Amino acid sequence: xxxxxxxxxxxxxxxxxxxxxxxxxxxxxxxxxxxxxxxxxxxxxxxxxxxxxxxxxxxxxxxxxxxxxxxxxxxxxxxxxxxxxxxxxxxxxxxxxxxxxxxxxxxxxxxxxxxxxxxxxxxxxxxxxxxxxxxxxxxxxxxxxxxxxxxxxxxxxxxxxxxxxxxxxxxxxxx
Numbered sequence: 001x002x003x004x005x006x007x008x009x010x011x012x013x014x015x016x017x018x019x020x021x022x023x024x025x026x027x028x029x030x031x032x033x034x035x036x037x038x039x040x041x042x043x044x045x046x047x048x049x050x051x052x053x054x055x056x057x058x059x060x061x062x063x064x065x066x067x068x069x070x071x072x073x074x075x076x077x078x079x080x081x082x083x084x085x086x087x088x089x090x091x092x093x094x095x096x097x098x099x100x101x102x103x104x105x106x107x108x109x110x111x112x113x114x115x116x117x118x119x120x121x122x123x124x125x126x127x128x129x130x131x132x133x134x135x136x137x138x139x140x141x142x143x144x145x146x147x148x149x150x151x152x153x154x155x156x157x158x159x160x161x162x163x164x165x166x167x168x169x170x171x172x173x174x175x
Contacts (some may be wrong), residue, residue: 009014018108027097027175030173031174035165036092045154046081049074053078055143055144068125107165114155117151118155124144125148
């Protein structure tokens with residue numbers, strides 16, 4: 001027992017919380033503004049995709065324009081990432097920011113789904129020409145092509161967003 005009483009426990013002096021060397025800086029303003037700007041562009045493009053696919057998907061008596069499975073994948077992709085982008089922008093306005101690794105994972109999934117949606121829409125557009133059936137209102141076919149094109153552009157913007165997110169994350173600007 002004598003030995004235990006004679007051992008001195010050392011204390012580590014901690015700096016007070018208000019000392020600037022121990023306070024967290026948070027994400028840089030430049031990184032947050034860049035990410036928010038990219039999300040606003042993505043949101044506008046996704047809204048365009050939803051608006052363009054609505055007419056051929058819901059008001060067409062001929063399902064050759066867009067098959068129901070392609071409609072389902074497109075609505076899933078566009079709706080899901082419209083909600084995600086809106087939530088991200090609300091979080092930025094509130095002052096919270098999503099971990100950059102989670103954001104990069106979501107962007108990778110988004111790129112994959114937008115490329116799949118675009119590819120399926122291009123396929124439906126090209127197959128319609130092989131049917132040798134020309135509906136009097138071919139405007140719906142133009143809308144399918146426009147949706148596929150905007151979806152592909154959105155995938156390219158998402159790839160750029162993914163690269164910017166990873167760059168800012170590795171540099172420590174988003175932590």
